[in-house]
Amino acid sequence: MQSGDTLGSIAGGQGVAGGWSALYDGNRPVVGGDPDLIVPGQVLDLGRA
16 A cells, blocks of 8 residues: 555555445454555455455
């Protein structure tokens, strides 16, 4: 993840079915309770989305 990324931009760019909410649901332990607060360096599992 890089500065300026959002769950929506990542989901769209990677073709995640279900969009940002599916990406968030599959990575809640990494992202935490606020889907709007992601930070550079976090690693998301696209296979879980």
